[in-house]
Amino acid sequence: xxxxxxxxxxxxxxxxxxxxxxxxxxxxxxxxxxxxxxxxxxxxxxxxxxxxxxxxxxxxxxxxxxxxxxxxxxxxxxxxxxxxxxxxxxxxxxxxxxxxxxxxxxxxxxxxxxxxxxxxxxxxxxxxxxxxxxxxxxxxxxxxxxxxxxxxxxxxxxxxxxxxxxxxxxxxxxxxxxxxxxxxxxxxxxxxxxxxxxxxxxxxxxxxxx
Ligand SMILES: CC(C)(COP(=O)(O)OP(=O)(O)OC[C@H]1O[C@@H](n2cnc3c(N)ncnc32)[C@H](O)[C@@H]1OP(=O)(O)O)[C@@H](O)C(=O)NCCC(=O)NCCS
Numbered sequence: 320x321x322x323x324x325x326x327x328x329x330x331x332x333x334x335x336x337x338x339x340x341x342x343x344x345x346x347x348x349x350x351x352x353x354x355x356x357x358x359x360x361x362x363x364x365x366x367x368x369x370x371x372x373x374x375x376x377x378x379x380x381x382x383x384x385x386x387x388x389x390x391x392x393x394x395x396x397x398x399x400x401x402x403x404x405x406x407x408x409x410x411x412x413x414x415x416x417x418x419x420x421x422x423x424x425x426x427x428x429x430x431x432x433x434x435x436x437x438x439x440x441x442x443x444x445x446x447x448x449x450x451x452x453x454x455x456x457x458x459x460x461x462x463x464x465x466x467x468x469x470x471x472x473x474x475x476x477x478x479x480x481x482x483x484x485x486x487x488x489x490x491x492x493x494x495x496x497x498x499x500x501x502x503x504x505x506x507x508x509x510x511x512x513x514x515x516x517x518x519x520x521x522x523x524x525x526x527x528x529x
Contacts, residue, residue, distance in 0.1 A: 356380065358398070366390070369413075373397070385409065385428065401440075401459070406430065412472060420478075421459040427466030427484065435473040438462055442478050465500060474509075487515055 348368045354360060358376030361383045362368070369392040376382055379400035385407035394411050396403070397418040406427045411417070412434030417424065420440030426432075440462055444455025460479035464470070468482050471490030476482070481497040488494060489505025489512075498504045502511045 358382070362388075369393075391415075391434070406466065412436065419457075419459075420462055421457075422461040422478075424462050424464075426464045427468065429466055430464055430468040430470075432470050433472035433474065433490065436470050436476070437474075438476040440478045471505070485515055 353373040356376040357378040359381035375397040377399040380398040382403040389410040391413040393414040401421040463481040465484035474492040483500025492509040493507035494509040
């Protein structure tokens, strides 16, 4: 005899409030946010911090966030010592790692940091004769990012880099050297491609292309 199991119940759908973008954006600081370390952390009341973000601020470190900063879910901010100065209206996409900028991090107003961007200010010692790299004194360099900069998702900004105002860094770039203001730059290593606002000439269509 063939046995039939009872039909699997349909999973219940979760509905956001109809037509309301407010349904997607959490206001305020989500209760899952973790803050540790004993340093100075300043968020104005206008800050939005989504679920599962962490702020590890060492006792000699400080992080100051300007007005209307949005930090999407899963971001990690960490520093043993040194200051982060984040301007007004800056946004950090999901899963950004902003860590150990012991010589300082400055980000200007209206800058957008895409999902998965990593910014660090530390190079470890790399002398194979001097024991594990982990225990060698690190070389710490500051990172400065201007105003109205857009950093594409999954880019990496290395120690010592400055990025000028109004510049766009393409997705997936590894920024090893400073990039001036007002340009589109991308690639690994990241190179200036053109002034921002100027289109590249169209690539000629190869045979058979429409
Ligand atoms: C840099 C960027 C803004 C340029 O956009 P665009 O001017 O419209 O560029 P196009 O798509 O016309 O591409 C022009 C050329 O650059 C190349 N290119 C564009 N972005 C690139 C990138 N990030 N890395 C490497 N090459 C890139 C394209 O392949 C194309 O080359 P081709 O002419 O040989 O085919 C865009 O490509 C980008 O990286 N956006 C980031 C998106 C993002 O991170 N969004 C998350 C929300 S914050």
